[in-house]
Structure formats: C-alpha cells, structure tokens
Amino acid sequence: MNDRILSLLGICKRAGKLITGADTTIDSIRKSKAKLVIFANDFSKSSKKSVQTAADECNVKTLTMNRSKEEIGFALGKICGVMTTEDKGFADKLEQLIENESGGELYDKI
Incomplete structure (x- = not known):
C-alpha cells in the first residue's frame, strides 16, 4: 500500500489506538481520550x-480526508466512515499528512 495516510491508520489500529464508528468515537470524545477525529469524504x-457536535463541545479537532469509506475499509479490514485516534503522536502525524494532502486547506465543518 503506497497511501501513507491509510498505512498509518492501519498501524494505529494494530497498536490499539484507533477507534472506529460513530457511537464509539463519540464515547471516546466524551471520555476525553480522542485526540483527532477523522471523517471519510462520503x-x-x-x-x-x-460526531461533530460532540467534538466541538470537547474541543477535539476534526478533519475530513479525501478517502471513501470503501478505501478506508480496504486498509483497515472494516468499512467505517468516522474514526478517532487516542494517541497524540498518531494524531499529530495524521493531521500533518491530511493537511499536506489538501494543500493546508481543511475541509468545512458542518
């Protein structure tokens, strides 16, 4: 896999620091464990x-990456549209990669 973002998400998952799914992501946000919330573009x-409301209430940064749920599912072995990392190092690197890919332009919040 040549996609650095998806590769890093896979590593994060294997390390046990990636939470997938809307309900579990909201739970992680509310427990102050979430460091970065990432949405699939679809x-x-x-x-x-x-999810965005919970993240805004708890001041957790959210990003939308230019990957579909299917692409993410291929990398993680599970189709998901939203995820959060509970590790600051993974969050910082993912944020950097996603922002660099989008030219420093973050996607709109709802």
Whole structure:
C-alpha cells in the first residue's frame, strides 16, 4: 500500500489506538481520550453532525480526508466512515499528512 495516510491508520489500529464508528468515537470524545477525529469524504451528513457536535463541545479537532469509506475499509479490514485516534503522536502525524494532502486547506465543518 503506497497511501501513507491509510498505512498509518492501519498501524494505529494494530497498536490499539484507533477507534472506529460513530457511537464509539463519540464515547471516546466524551471520555476525553480522542485526540483527532477523522471523517471519510462520503460519511453521511446526519451521522457527521452528531460526531461533530460532540467534538466541538470537547474541543477535539476534526478533519475530513479525501478517502471513501470503501478505501478506508480496504486498509483497515472494516468499512467505517468516522474514526478517532487516542494517541497524540498518531494524531499529530495524521493531521500533518491530511493537511499536506489538501494543500493546508481543511475541509468545512458542518
């Protein structure tokens, strides 16, 4: 796999520091464990709103990466549209890679 973002997400998952799914992501945010929330570009807007609200309330940064749920699923072995990392090092590197890919331009919040 040549995709650095998806490769890093796979490493993060194997390290046990990646939480996938809307409900578990919200739970991680509310327990102050989440360091960065990442959305797939085709994640449903209605589900995104509840996760985004929780992240905003707890001051957790959110990013949307230019990958579909299917692409993420191929890398992680599980289709998911939202995930969070509970490790600062992984969060910092993922944020850097996603922002560099988008030209420093972050995707819109809801």
